[in-house]
Amino acid sequence: MKIHEYQAKQILAEFGVPVPKGRVARTPEEAKEIAEELGGKVVVKAQIHAGGRGKGGGVKLATSPAEAEHAARAIIGMQLVTHQTGPEGQKVKAVVVEEQMAIERELYLAVVIDNVAGRPAIMASAAGGMEIEEVAATSPEQIHRVTVDPAAGFQPFLARELAYAVGLDGDSVRLAVQLMGALYKAFIANDASLAEINPLVVTNDGRLLALDAKFNFDDNALYRHPEVVALRDLDEENPLEVEAQSMGINNYIKLEGNIGCVVNGAGLAMATMDSIKFAGGEPANFLDIGTVNDPQRVVGAFKVIKSDPAVKAILINIFGGMARVDVIAEGVIAAFKQMDVGMPVVVRLEGTNLEQGAKMLAESGLPVIRATDLGSAAREAVQAAGGLS
Amino acid sequence: MSILMDGSTRLLVQGITGAEGSQHARRSVEYGTNVVAGVTPGRGGQKMDEVPVFNTVEQAARETGANVSIIFVPAAGAADAILEAEDAGIPLVICITEGVPVLDMVTVKRTLIGSKTRLIGPNCPGIITPKAKSRAGIMPVQVFTPGKVGVVSRSGTLVYEGVAQLTANGIGQSTSVGVGGDPIIGTSQREVLEMFNHDPETEAVVLIGEIGGNAEQDAAEYISSSMKKPVIAFIAGSTAPPGRRMGHAGAIISGNTGTAKAKKDALSAAGVTIVQTPAEIGATAKRVLTECGLF
Numbered sequence: 115m116k117i118h119e120y121q122a123k124q125i126l127a128e129f130g131v132p133v134p135k136g137r138v139a140r141t142p143e144e145a146k147e148i149a150e151e152l153g154g155k156v157v158v159k160a161q162i163h164a165g166g167r168g169k170g171g172g173v174k175l176a177t178s179p180a181e182a183e184h185a186a187r188a189i190i191g192m193q194l195v196t197h198q199t200g201p202e203g204q205k206v207k208a209v210v211v212e213e214q215m216a217i218e219r220e221l222y223l224a225v226v227i228d229n230v231a232g233r234p235a236i237m238a239s240a241a242g243g244m245e246i247e248e249v250a251a252t253s254p255e256q257i258h259r260v261t262v263d264p265a266a267g268f269q270p271f272l273a274r275e276l277a278y279a280v281g282l283d284g285d286s287v288r289l290a291v292q293l294m295g296a297l298y299k300a301f302i303a304n305d306a307s308l309a310e311i312n313p314l315v316v317t318n319d320g321r322l323l324a325l326d327a328k329f330n331f332d333d334n335a336l337y338r339h340p341e342v343v344a345l346r347d348l349d350e351e352n353p354l355e356v357e358a359q360s361m362g363i364n365n366y367i368k369l370e371g372n373i374g375c376v377v378n379g380a381g382l383a384m385a386t387m388d389s390i391k392f393a394g395g396e397p398a399n400f401l402d403i404g405t406v407n408d409p410q411r412v413v414g415a416f417k418v419i420k421s422d423p424a425v426k427a428i429l430i431n432i433f434g435g436m437a438r439v440d441v442i443a444e445g446v447i448a449a450f451k452q453m454d455v456g457m458p459v460v461v462r463l464e465g466t467n468l469e470q471g472a473k474m475l476a477e478s479g480l481p482v483i484r485a486t487d488l489g490s491a492a493r494e495a496v497q498a499a500g501g502l503s
Numbered sequence: 504m505s506i507l508m509d510g511s512t513r514l515l516v517q518g519i520t521g522a523e524g525s526q527h528a529r530r531s532v533e534y535g536t537n538v539v540a541g542v543t544p545g546r547g548g549q550k551m552d553e554v555p556v557f558n559t560v561e562q563a564a565r566e567t568g569a570n571v572s573i574i575f576v577p578a579a580g581a582a583d584a585i586l587e588a589e590d591a592g593i594p595l596v597i598c599i600t601e602g603v604p605v606l607d608m609v610t611v612k613r614t615l616i617g618s619k620t621r622l623i624g625p626n627c628p629g630i631i632t633p634k635a636k637s638r639a640g641i642m643p644v645q646v647f648t649p650g651k652v653g654v655v656s657r658s659g660t661l662v663y664e665g666v667a668q669l670t671a672n673g674i675g676q677s678t679s680v681g682v683g684g685d686p687i688i689g690t691s692q693r694e695v696l697e698m699f700n701h702d703p704e705t706e707a708v709v710l711i712g713e714i715g716g717n718a719e720q721d722a723a724e725y726i727s728s729s730m731k732k733p734v735i736a737f738i739a740g741s742t743a744p745p746g747r748r749m750g751h752a753g754a755i756i757s758g759n760t761g762t763a764k765a766k767k768d769a770l771s772a773a774g775v776t777i778v779q780t781p782a783e784i785g786a787t788a789k790r791v792l793t794e795c796g797l798f
Contacts, residue, residue, distance in 0.1 A: 227605055229686040229716055232612035264613045305606055334578060335604035367747055380684055381658020381713050384739040384749055385781035391742040392780045400749055405523075405601065405641075433663040435628050436523060436599075436641040465643035465663055488664060489782030 115331045117345045118161045120210045122309075122327035129300035131293055131311070132323045136212030145186030148211040149179040155214050158185040160206040163350040165245065165328075166196035172206065175214065182211055204350065215323065220313035221280050222246060222257075223294065225301040233261040234301065236294060238276040242313035268298040282316070289322045304342055305335030333364070354422060361414030363403065371396025372426040373499050374419035376412070378403050378437040386431045389488050395496035398425045405436040412445020413452055420453070427458045427499035431491055434465030443471035447478045458483060458498035462491035505632040505678045506653065506698040506705070507595060507623070508571060512637045513539045515569035515593065517560065517576055517584045519551045523599075524575035527641050528554065534644045535636030539567040560591040573629060573639040574598040581625055582607035589620040597639050598625035598689070608687040615689065622689025628659030628681035634704075640681070650675015651797070652788065653699035655692050656711035657684050657718070661739060661781075665711050668785025674792065677705040684713075692722045700730055706797050707733045709788055710775070712766055714740030714749060719766040727773035733795050735788045736770045737778040738763045 120138040127133050135152055138161065139145040149156045160172030167173055172194045174185035186209050195203035220242030228235040241249045241256045249256055258279040260272040273294035277287045293314070301309040308330040315325045336343050348356050358366035365380065369387075373395050377383035380402045387397040399422065403415055419425055432442045446461065462485040463471050475482065483498060485491035514531065518524040519541025528551060532538050540563040541551050547558030557563035560572065572588040574581060574597065581600040588596040603625045615622055623630060629640015634649035641659070646667040652674055656662045659681045666679055680695050682688055692710060699705045708730075712719040719738065726734055741763040743749050760766075767777050778787040792798035 227609070227686065230721075232687045233609055264609050302606065305604055307605065332605045334602045335606065337579065338604075367749065369744060377660075379658055379660030380749060381656070381711070381739050382660035382664055384658075384713060384743055385661060385664065385737075388739060388742045389781050397742075400743070400747075407522075433643075433660045433667070435643055435659055435663055436527075464667060465646070466641075468643075468645075487782060489780070492782070 122329040130296040134212045142183045142187040146183035149182035159210045161208040162204040164198035170196040216318040219316040223314045224310040240280040358418040365402035367400040374425040374428040376430045389492035393492040393496045407441045409445035413449045416449040429495035430461045438467045439471030440467040443474040460495045508637040510635040515540045515572040517574045564591045571595045578602040597623045601626045624683040626685040627683035632678045648675040651706040653705040653708040654679035655695040665784045672785040672789045710736040717760040720769040723769040723773040734775045
């Protein structure tokens with residue numbers, strides 16, 4: 115789960131990471147008010163989840179409250195296009211109005227999980243303000259990392275190593291150690307998957323502040339963080355994906371093709387997409403139906419796929435282990451009863467309780483196309499969707 | 504022989520009275536696996552069919568000599584269940600549970616350093632050794648057949664898919680292991696490959712990977728330096744769009760290593776035969792085994 119910059123900064127502030135003075139504004143008038151409080155010289159920043167806001171015109175400097183109001187009027191309501199939003203862009207509902215800082219240096223700082231080590235890692239770079247993926251690709255030697263032993267927890271020496279590595283000295287090292295400790299604490303306390311400050315700025319008067327901030331959270335741990343769930347902004351997510359989640363389908367990703375896929379297991383779901391492409395077609399989605407044995411979830415999957423107008427055929431590929439084929443068959447039959455499916459459906463079933471499932475489907479007399487293996491299922495689906503793309 | 508599980512397996516089921524736990528414990532019993540105990544706190548003294556249920560893993564292990572534990576408890580209690588089995592000294596613990604919080608796995612992984620317990624999973628289908636009729640997991644048993652090919656996969660359903668294709672081509676399996684699809688897992692593909700390499704009853708290995716992370720590159724490194732047996736690999740997600748997570752994290756740390764192409768290139772350079780399309784896992788394995796005089 116992702117949140118907005120202003121929400122991330124609230125979390126940081128709560129844990130003792132210094133952030134610029136400022137607040138979120140939802141109207142130009144509010145933006146003006148905040149600018150007045152801050153003395154007029156401010157930055158106005160669009161609040162959307164995607165990065166690259168500055169290049170798209172979502173960040174403006176103002177030297178007076180009137181200018182701040184003007185900037186907010188231009189940004190709030192705009193359809194902001196960045197390299198992360200897609201060509202349609204994302205509608206801006208709010209801006210952050212913040213004091214301008216006199217910046218001496220821009221650094222990068224983040225806490226992530228190092229999957230190989232199985233531990234949290236703190237990453238720092240002197241190349242602040244750039245996207246870290248770009249730094250990793252062009253000059254990986256500029257990224258410094260330490261991992262934290264969870265038994266010992268955060269230790270100042272780790273932060274000192276990073277602070278010296280990015281060229282800090284004197285009192286700023288002490289400030290950086292404090293700041294990294296606070297960031298690490300915020301990461302752990304919230305079950306974050308990413309806590310990123312980019313840039314972390316060193317000001318002319320020697321302070322360290324989080325000029326921009328990003329938090330992502332471990333979806334599997336949200337059950338123990340209702341205060342984090344409350345920060346969710348559904349307008350920032352794909353509406354079809356949100357609808358899928360409301361039906362218990364947490365692994366639906368909309369793609370560009372015309373063959374709707376219902377599969378159990380992430381690996382088989384990817385392999386099904388691969389098979390469709392190898393057969394000359396294009397998958398409309400990635401969908402892992404999961405292992406909860408509830409026929410209504412199959413009905414939900416049909417609903418989600420049908421609400422994508424591009425879909426011309428549906429491919430159901432189930433290899434039951436934990437998931438039971440008879441439950442899936444029951445769901446397919448229920449879906450045909452509850453809605454006008456209105457397009458060809460190719461079904462390939464294997465695994466746990468196959469016999470019962472196959473029998474139920476055969477006896478139902480439904481007009482589904484049965485396939486016996488992955489390759490033929492993909493070919494049938496491509497043909498049913500209107501041939502090669 | 505085989506790896507991890509054989510005729511000496513004495514299986515304990517944590518969460519045996521739950522819907523999935525009881526169903527799959529029964530399927531293992533029907534298959535011929537020696538299921539000696541179950542654990543559900545508060546249900547000690549009861550029986551699930553013929554299997555005695557205990558309140559704690561410690562008591563179950565002491566009274567039944569269980570040496571493998573399989574975990575079916577919900578995600579919020581999974582780390583606790585793994586650590587309970589570790590504390591009781593169970594040598595092999597398999598966690599089926601999906602959706603375990605990452606920070607819980609950080610704690611588990613740290614605790615397992617220097618421990619006598621090996622963890623498989625979480626978010627995995629388990630382990631099956633067909634010759635010994637030994638099954639700890641959720642796999643559909645009808646597709647498995649005894650033989651000499653080891654199977655290791657991150658994805659559960661792709662174990663079934665790959666094995667069904669092997670069986671359809673007349674190729675049996677020594678042991679099939681699903682290591683799990685989560686970012687932090689107990690045992691890597693590389694470690695399983697190493698076990699297969701040393702197992703006299705395994706003659707070749709089918710490796711099934713997927714996009715994200717660098718586990719396949721790590722496996723390739725081992726294959727290149729030490730593997731004495733032919734390896735056939737399929738990588739799922741060749742056509743997954745960049746920038747969308749299909750269940751895996753870590754792209755920042757590993758740079759470009761997460762793509763299917765990078766994984767195939769690394770494995771290919773290590774001498775592995777790459778399966779081009781998912782429907783050709785069985786046929787490719789048959790071709791390689793025939794070329795090596797193993798079929």
